Amino acid sequence: MKAIFSLLTLVLIALPPVAVLLSGKAQATADMPAQAATCLACHGAQTRAASGAPQLAGQQAAYLQKQLQQFQNGQRGADANDVKGQQMAAMAASLSADDISLLARYFASQQADEQISPADAALLDQGRRHYIGSCGACHGAKAEGNVAFNAPALSMLSADYITLQLQQFKAGLRGKDKADKPGRQMALFSRNLSEQDMRAVAAYIGAGMP
Template sequence: MKMTFIQLAAALILAGKAYAANLPALTDTCLGCHQSTVSVATGAPLLAGQQAFYLQKQLQQFQSGQRGANATDVRGQQMAAMAAMLSAADIQALARYFSQQQADTPAVAADAALLDQGRRMYIGSCGACHGAKAQGNMAFNAPALSMLNADYIALQLQHFKTGLRGKDKTDKPGRQMALISRSLSEQDMQAVAAYIGAGMP
C-alpha cells in the first residue's frame, strides 16, 4: 500500500517524537561521566559545544575499533563498550544534541611561564587547524578544544604520539595529529594543554 506524502510526513513526525522521548535517557547516561561537575574525576571530556561531525565520528570510531581497542586504553575501552550499544540514529541524535549545548568550562590557573610556552606552541602548531580561540574548524576536520581540560588534552596528545590514536589509514585527521604529536616533547604537550585548559589567557 502506497503512503501519501501527508501520511509519510505524519509517520516521520511520530517516529521522531517517539525517538526524542528516548533521548533524555541517552544523554543522562553520557552525562554520568561527561558533565562538568564530574569530568575531571572521570577523565572524560566535556561534550557540550563540540561540533556534531566530530562527536559522531568519534562514536563511530569507538564502534569500529579505531579507538578503544588497545588493552592499555582503559577509558577508551569503556567508551567502546558504551558506543557498541548505540544505533546510528542514537549517534546522530547525541552528536546533534551535545553540539547545541552551551559549554561550561571553568578556566584553571597555571604557571605563567608554562602558559607562555603553551601560547607559543598553540600559535605555531595548533591554531591554524583548531582556530585562534580553539573553537574548531569543520573544514579541516579539527574539533573544538576550548571545552577540554588540560589533563584530557595532554592524555590525548600522548595517545596520538604513542599510536593509541591516529594509526588507522582511513583516519586522515588522526594521522595528521599523530604526526604533529610526535614532534612535541613532554614539556610541549603539558604546556599547550595547560594553555588551552586555562582558557587561553
C-alpha cells in the same frame, strides 16, 4: 560486558538528578535523548573531574558523531593500553546510527561551561608559542575548532584531557588507522612534542588562552 553495564547502573543510581549533571546552562528537557543520561554519568559537569571524561556540550556535532563511530569500528578504543577508550567502545557498541546522530546533535546544541585552570606564566608562554605555531591553523585562534579541517573545538576541554590525548597520539593509541586521516595528522604532529610541550599547550588552552 555485563560487569561494565552493572557498574554503570550503580553509578547512575548514585549520581544526582540528570538536571544537575548537565553541562553549562543545559536543562533536562523533553528533547534530551534517553541515552544522554548514560553519557552524563561520566561526561556531566559534576562527574568529569573524577572520571577524566571530556566535556561534550558545545562540541561540533560532526566530530562527536565521528568519534562514536570510531569507537564502534575499532579506530578508537581497541588498544589494550587505552582503558578509557575501551570503556567508551563498550558503551558505543550498543548505539544505533540514529542514536549516534541524535546524541551528537544534542550535545553540540548545549552550551559549554567555562573551565579555567590557572598555570605558571612561563608554561603559558611556551604553550602559546606552540599553539600559535602548530595548532591554531586547524583548531582556530581561540581553539574554537574548524569543521572544514575536521579539527574539533578544544576550548571546552580540560588541560588534563588534552594532555592525555596528545600522549595517546604520540604513543600510537590514537591516529594509527589508515582511514583516520585527521588522527594520523595529529599523531604525526604529536611525535615532535616533548612531555613538557604537551603540558604547555594543554595548560595554555586550559587557562583560556590568555
